[in-house]
Amino acid sequence: MAEPRRRELLDLLARGERPVGELVGALGLAQPQVSKHLRVLRTVGLVDVREDGRQRIYRLNARPLEPIHRWVGAYERAWNERFEALDEVLEEMKEQGNEDDVT
Amino acid sequence: MRTMSRSRSAVVTLPSEKEILITRDFDAPPEAVYRAYTTPELVQRWWNAKRGEVTVAEIDLHVGGSWRFAMETPDGTEVAFHGVYREIVPNERIVATEVYEGFPDGEALSTITFAPRAGGSTLTILVAHNRREHRDAHIESGMEDGLQDALDLLEEAAAGE
Numbered sequence: 298m299a300e301p302r303r304r305e306l307l308d309l310l311a312r313g314e315r316p317v318g319e320l321v322g323a324l325g326l327a328q329p330q331v332s333k334h335l336r337v338l339r340t341v342g343l344v345d346v347r348e349d350g351r352q353r354i355y356r357l358n359a360r361p362l363e364p365i366h367r368w369v370g371a372y373e374r375a376w377n378e379r380f381e382a383l384d385e386v387l388e389e390m391k392e393q394g395n396e397d398d399v400t
Numbered sequence: 401m402r403t404m405s406r407s408r409s410a411v412v413t414l415p416s417e418k419e420i421l422i423t424r425d426f427d428a429p430p431e432a433v434y435r436a437y438t439t440p441e442l443v444q445r446w447w448n449a450k451r452g453e454v455t456v457a458e459i460d461l462h463v464g465g466s467w468r469f470a471m472e473t474p475d476g477t478e479v480a481f482h483g484v485y486r487e488i489v490p491n492e493r494i495v496a497t498e499v500y501e502g503f504p505d506g507e508a509l510s511t512i513t514f515a516p517r518a519g520g521s522t523l524t525i526l527v528a529h530n531r532r533e534h535r536d537a538h539i540e541s542g543m544e545d546g547l548q549d550a551l552d553l554l555e556e557a558a559a560g561e
Contacts, residue, residue, distance in 0.1 A: 382446035
């Protein structure tokens with residue numbers, strides 16, 4: 298099983314849903330090979346497919362998508378820590394300001 | 401000590417496939433947050449997110465002036481951003497370009513808004529990239545668990561079948 302290719306497929310789909318044709322183009326593989334990988338990924342519930350006219354559009358499945366949320370979550374955590382540090386700076390600025398008023 | 405009454409937390413959303421929106425309430429008024437954002441000695445004290453040391457905080461605060469923030473993580477990695485100020489409305493809004501130096505092709509335009517609200521202010525940062533890949537690289541800047549790690553987990557799940 299050519300796992301690196303499936304990994305690439307997931308990588309592409311993590312950035313948004315795509316029709317098969319686009320996946321074929323992006324991977325530079327023959328359509329049957331791409332279809333085979335997609336079938337594996339569908340079987341294990343990692344991707345979903347929907348029909349749009351004559352196109353089949355693939356996307357990552359919502360439940361295994363949780364790690365993707367964690368991905369943005371890590372970024373959010375970093376900002377939270379940053380803002381907590383900023384809160385402390387603001388608090389000190391305020392205290393400083395009050396002292397300045399007194400003197 | 402400080403009163404920890406606030407239940408503030410930053411909210412990060414992805415309003416489109418090329419954008420990142422960060423929102424956070426503060427007890428301090430817009431002028432104070434603006435000052436903490438635009439004064440190098442103050443940026444030095446919070447921009448590290450307690451994850452390293454701010455090694456550079458350069459701010460040339462006028463339209464056309466440049467800025468550069470850098471921090472060094474405990475393992476010695478430098479995480480740096482720089483850009484140019486495009487619009488400055490003191491205490492209200494800053495529009496600036498922003499480049500994550502780990503991914504120099506991806507220049508974004510960030511709009512930072514300092515808005516008053518009862519008892520303080522709301523800070524919003526909208527980062528607009530030209531391409532989704534650039535936005536994703538930006539989100540992964542200095543992150544231990546990048547998108548790649550998340551995808552590795554997914555692939556492991558598939559390989560287990």
